[in-house]
Amino acid sequence: QEHLVESGGGVVHPGGSLRLSCAASGFTFSRFSMHWVRQAPGRGLEWVTVISFGGRNTKYADSVEGRFTISRDNSANMVYLEMNSLRFEDSAVYYCARRPEGNTFDLWGHGTMVSVSS
Amino acid sequence: DIQMTQSPSSLSASIGDRVTLTCRASQGITNYLAWFQQKPGKAPKSLIYAASSLQSGVPSRFSGSGSGTQFTLTISSLQPEDFATYYCLQYSSYPFTFGPGTKVDFK
Numbered sequence: 001q002e003h004l005v006e007s008g009g010g011v012v013h014p015g016g017s018l019r020l021s022c023a024a025s026g027f028t029f030s031r032f033s034m035h036w037v038r039q040a041p042g043r044g045l046e047w048v049t050v051i052s053f054g055g056r057n058t059k060y061a062d063s064v065e066g067r068f069t070i071s072r073d074n075s076a077n078m079v080y081l082e083m084n085s086l087r088f089e090d091s092a093v094y095y096c097a098r099r100p101e102g103n104t105f106d107l108w109g110h111g112t113m114v115s116v117s118s
Numbered sequence: 119d120i121q122m123t124q125s126p127s128s129l130s131a132s133i134g135d136r137v138t139l140t141c142r143a144s145q146g147i148t149n150y151l152a153w154f155q156q157k158p159g160k161a162p163k164s165l166i167y168a169a170s171s172l173q174s175g176v177p178s179r180f181s182g183s184g185s186g187t188q189f190t191l192t193i194s195s196l197q198p199e200d201f202a203t204y205y206c207l208q209y210s211s212y213p214f215t216f217g218p219g220t221k222v223d224f225k
Contacts, residue, residue: 035214037162045154045162045205047214059212062119095161104152104209106173108161 002026009112020081022096030074038092086116124217130225137193141206150210153191
């Protein structure tokens, strides 16, 4: 079975850092671009970032550009989100999702919660 | 950035009703439009991609249409498990953007 499992969420102070991980299993990980999408409590979905299947190309939402970094390790079937200079408004459930070519986010993880609090 | 709007923001419906949700893009996105269903505390689930292609395993009562800037998601006969929030997503260009969602609840 195909799975994505996020981890690494928690409570952090404003200005702090956190690294999220997403473990993939059951499919050929290196064939897919991988994305992070977040959802603040009681709010809608917000696309955060993408990394290409080979890891060379990345894009970010303006709200996280310069503070967040996405990376992947295809040998370990992992994607990461390094989050620095965290703000209150970064508090959200963070989902990783895969995107097949010609399709959209067809597989999602269960999410990991990040709370930025003083 | 491309802005996405959805209407209505919420609607009340009964089992068996035909329900139509609308999504508009601030500029043309050809058919790079997807629909997702989300239930409380759960990850979103993909329903439709490329505006009208049904994701594998999704019931045929769900259908999508549209191109350019206006899109619709139709549920032909609402079932109990369909009460949820529905989001559209444009993936024509980065940054990808979601609509604010339409909540479908029980009348």
